[in-house]
Amino acid sequence: MMNYRDSLKNFPILKIQETDSTNNYLNELSRNKILKEFTTVTAYFQTAGRGQRGNGWESEPGENLLFSFIVYPEFLDIRKQFILSRIISLSIKKVLDHYVSDISIKWPNDIYRKDLKICGTLIENEFQGSIWKKSIAGIGININQLEFGKTTRNPVSLRQITGERHEINKILSGVMSCFMFYYEELRKGNTEDVITEYHNSLYRKDGFHLYRDANGEFMARTGRILPEGTLILIDENGNNREYAFKEVEYVL
Ligand code: BTN
Numbered sequence: 001m002m003n004y005r006d007s008l009k010n011f012p013i014l015k016i017q018e019t020d021s022t023n024n025y026l027n028e029l030s031r032n033k034i035l036k037e038f039t040t041v042t043a044y045f046q047t048a049g050r051g052q053r054g055n056g057w058e059s060e061p062g063e064n065l066l067f068s069f070i071v072y073p074e075f076l077d078i079r080k081q082f083i084l085s086r087i088i089s090l091s092i093k094k095v096l097d098h099y100v101s102d103i104s105i106k107w108p109n110d111i112y113r114k115d116l117k118i119c120g121t122l123i124e125n126e127f128q129g130s131i132w133k134k135s136i137a138g139i140g141i142n143i144n145q146l147e148f149g150k151t152t153r154n155p156v157s158l159r160q161i162t163g164e165r166h167e168i169n170k171i172l173s174g175v176m177s178c179f180m181f182y183y184e185e186l187r188k189g190n191t192e193d194v195i196t197e198y199h200n201s202l203y204r205k206d207g208f209h210l211y212r213d214a215n216g217e218f219m220a221r222t223g224r225i226l227p228e229g230t231l232i233l234i235d236e237n238g239n240n241r242e243y244a245f246k247e248v249e250y251v252l
Contacts, residue, residue: 004173011038011069011176020048022068023122023138030070030134038180040069042172049140051120053246058152063145065168068138069176075187078132082229083191085109085123086198088137091178092119093201095171096141100161104203107222107231108245111141112203115252116156118142139175143168154252199225203250208236210251213243217251 012035019025022041029035043066049057059066073084089105096103096111096118106112111119122138142148142157144165158166182194199205208219211233223232223240231243241248 004167004170007173007177008169010180011040012036013040013042016041016043018045018047019043021046021050021138022066023050023124023136026068026070026136027124030136035070037071038069038176040067040172040176042067050122050138051140052122056151057120057122057140058149058155059140059142060145064143064157065139065141065171067172068136069179071135071137071183073132073135073186076132078127078130080191080227081125081132082108082225082227083186083194084135084137085121085229086194087179087182087186088121088123088139090194090197090201091175091182092121092139092141094178095174096158098174099158099166104205105198105201106203106250107225108229110203113156113161116154118156118158118161141171141175143171212249212251213241213247 016022016025022043026041045061046057046059046066049059049066051057076083085108089109089111092111093103093105100113102114104112109121109123110117119139119141124136126133126135142155144159145157146160148155185194202222204222208221211218211220218235220233220235220241223234225231229245231248233241233243233248235241
């Protein structure tokens with residue numbers, strides 16, 4: 001069996017002490033030179049970590065896993081671009097499942113432990129016409145931090161759940177190994193299993209729950225997620241409601 005230190009040698013890693021954001025750092029770097037696929041940047045500390053919806057990403061120095069990696073998914077159909085999000089989320093879930101129970105994926109790509117958020121992902125894509133040129137996936141997993149600021153919504157760390165510190169590099173190695181496996185599956189055209197696995201891993205997969213859209217709150221159950229990433233919720237009247245990211249909020 002390969003140990004995690006060996007598997008960290010399967011892709012180039014740059015370990016940065018401090019940067020504004022690993023996504024920005026990797027993006028800049030990729031503009032100046034050709035980087036091997038899966039090149040990864042980790043940071044001990046981010047001075048301006050970026051989250052979804054223009055939010056920040058909080059992390060105490062050295063306590064959590066903060067990283068970004070680059071891929072060139074030219075073989076993927078941009079009309080079905082949500083497939084990349086699916087395999088990133090599944091890779092993170094797979095690794096966290098080894099540590100704790102009740103890990104799920106909150107559409108589109110947050111990772112939850114019960115009703116608390118343990119990980120966030122910021123994927124930045126670059127397309128040229130219909131060609132998918134590159135993606136930078138930035139991932140923040142709360143590992144050893146014990147207290148979070150008031151501005152961070154419903155956070156949780158692995159240590160808060162298990163009561164123990166965890167080896168950050170081991171989790172990085174696990175996520176990247178899983179991701180590379182899934183990515184090769186996509187290259188072979190094996191997408192059906194990924195789609196099923198993603199669906200089965202969803203937060204609020206079953207039953208009716210409370211949501212909020214531009215028209216107010218409503219109860220709905222999860223339907224399908226379309227290839228480009230649109231979420232379908234089925235309300236209590238049986239109507240399908242379609243949402244792009246940011247158009248609907250989960251009321252927790
Ligand atoms: C979210 O809002 O849920 C997304 C958070 C993404 C945070 C990670 S930390 C590493 C990478 N660098 C960033 O600036 N953001 C991502």
